[in-house]
Amino acid sequence: MDKVTLKARGISVSLDTTVGHIADMVVEDGGRQLRPLHRAPWVGAPxxxxxxxxxxxxxxxxxxxxxxxxxxxxxxEAPLHGWPANSAWDVTESSAVDGGWRAVFRLRRKVMGASVDKILTLRDGHAFLYQEHVFSGGHGAISVAHHPMTAMTDGGRLAFSPKRFAASPTDPLEPDPTRGRFLLAYPGRTSDLGHFPAAGGGTLDLTDYRMDDRREDFVTLVEADHGGPGWTALARRAEDDLVLVLKNPAELPVTMLWFSNGGRDYAPWSGRHLGVLGIEDGRTAVGHAASIGDNWLTREGVATAFALGEGSSVSFRHVIGALPLSGTEPPQEVTTADGRMRLSGGGPAREVPFDSDFLRIGQAAAG
Structure with a gap:
C-alpha cells in the first residue's frame, strides 16, 4: 500500500494514495488512542x-x-463510486502550517473533465480531520459524497442535527434472501428518526445501533433549515468514545446511513462485515444519472449535484473527529463558534478546540 501519513499534536491521519481512502486515523487523548474509522476485514488479503x-x-x-x-x-464510465474512490492520487503539497499540517493530493484521472484536489488539514490539539475537495473545470454535473465508516463491537447510540425526514429507496440493498437480509421497509419514510417503518411491520429506531440486528440497510436523512452545521454524533459503547461527523448543509444537504452488520453472505462480505455504520454526507441521489436528472430529492427541493464548467471551480468541506465519551449518550446539541465546539445534552456539557470558520456556515453552494 502506498501510504502518506500526516501528523499534528494529538492526531495523525494516513491516506492510502492508491485509491484515496483514509487507511487510519488516530486521536490521542488522556493516554488513550481513539480510532474512529473502520477498515474492511479483507483489506490486505491476497x-x-x-x-x-x-x-x-x-x-x-x-x-x-x-x-x-x-x-x-x-x-x-468508472467503477462504483467513481474514480476518486478507486484510483491513484498524487501528493502535490505537504508541509507544516501555523499550528498543524496541511497536504494537497490530486487525482490522476479527471472526473467529467474536471481535475480533483483533496486538501487535508490537521491542527495541533484538535481532535478533527478537516477536509476539502475542489473540482476545477470540467463539464456537465457531478454528484458527490463523503463515505466515512466506523465500526462497533457492542453497538452505539446516534444523534443528529435537525432533519426534515428520513427515507429509504424503493428497493433494499439485498433483496435476495439467499444473499443477504434487511430490516427497514422499502420504500419507507418518517419525520421521527426513532420510529422508521420496519420491513416486518412496526418501526425501528434509527438512533440505536444494535449488534443483534443482522442487516444491510440504507436510508437518507434530509437536513432541516436550522442555520448551523449539519452533524452526526455516535456514542460507541465498547469503544467508549464519541465519533463526530460535520458538514455545511448548503454544500452537502443529505446524510445517508449505511447499516452493514453481517447482512451480506457472499464474498468478500461473507457475514463478517460487522457493526459497521457509514455516515455518508452528500449532494446526491443514488447513481450519477439519477442525480443530474429529475429525482425524488430534487422534487423535495434538495440539490443532488454540482454544476461543472470550464474556468470555474466548486468545492465542499467536511470534518471527522473523535472524543472520549462523556456519559453513555451522544450530545443532543452541537454548536461551533469562536474557535470552539460546544456539546450539550445527553451528558455533561463540554467544549473542545475546533476551527469554527472551516465549514463556512451561511455561505450558499453553487451548482
Missing part, C-alpha cells in the same frame, strides 16, 4: 482470494473516501 470483478475501492475499503459520483457511474 488479491486472488477476492472476487475478480471487485472494484479497487471495495478491495481496499477503508475509513473515508470521496465518491464522485455516488453509487453507480452511469454517465461517464
Amino acid at each position: 488479491r486472488d482470494t477476492l472476487p475478480a470483478d471487485l472494484p479497487e475501492g471495495t478491495v481496499r475499503l477503508s475509513g473515508d473516501f470521496l465518491c464522485a459520483p455516488f453509487s453507480r457511474s452511469d454517465v461517464e
Whole structure:
C-alpha cells in the first residue's frame, strides 16, 4: 500500500494514495488512542482470494473516501463510486502550517473533465480531520459524497442535527434472501428518526445501533433549515468514545446511513462485515444519472449535484473527529463558534478546540 501519513499534536491521519481512502486515523487523548474509522476485514488479503470483478475501492475499503459520483457511474464510465474512490492520487503539497499540517493530493484521472484536489488539514490539539475537495473545470454535473465508516463491537447510540425526514429507496440493498437480509421497509419514510417503518411491520429506531440486528440497510436523512452545521454524533459503547461527523448543509444537504452488520453472505462480505455504520454526507441521489436528472430529492427541493464548467471551480468541506465519551449518550446539541465546539445534552456539557470558520456556515453552494 502506498501510504502518506500526516501528523499534528494529538492526531495523525494516513491516506492510502492508491485509491484515496483514509487507511487510519488516530486521536490521542488522556493516554488513550481513539480510532474512529473502520477498515474492511479483507483489506490486505491476497488479491486472488477476492472476487475478480471487485472494484479497487471495495478491495481496499477503508475509513473515508470521496465518491464522485455516488453509487453507480452511469454517465461517464468508472467503477462504483467513481474514480476518486478507486484510483491513484498524487501528493502535490505537504508541509507544516501555523499550528498543524496541511497536504494537497490530486487525482490522476479527471472526473467529467474536471481535475480533483483533496486538501487535508490537521491542527495541533484538535481532535478533527478537516477536509476539502475542489473540482476545477470540467463539464456537465457531478454528484458527490463523503463515505466515512466506523465500526462497533457492542453497538452505539446516534444523534443528529435537525432533519426534515428520513427515507429509504424503493428497493433494499439485498433483496435476495439467499444473499443477504434487511430490516427497514422499502420504500419507507418518517419525520421521527426513532420510529422508521420496519420491513416486518412496526418501526425501528434509527438512533440505536444494535449488534443483534443482522442487516444491510440504507436510508437518507434530509437536513432541516436550522442555520448551523449539519452533524452526526455516535456514542460507541465498547469503544467508549464519541465519533463526530460535520458538514455545511448548503454544500452537502443529505446524510445517508449505511447499516452493514453481517447482512451480506457472499464474498468478500461473507457475514463478517460487522457493526459497521457509514455516515455518508452528500449532494446526491443514488447513481450519477439519477442525480443530474429529475429525482425524488430534487422534487423535495434538495440539490443532488454540482454544476461543472470550464474556468470555474466548486468545492465542499467536511470534518471527522473523535472524543472520549462523556456519559453513555451522544450530545443532543452541537454548536461551533469562536474557535470552539460546544456539546450539550445527553451528558455533561463540554467544549473542545475546533476551527469554527472551516465549514463556512451561511455561505450558499453553487451548482
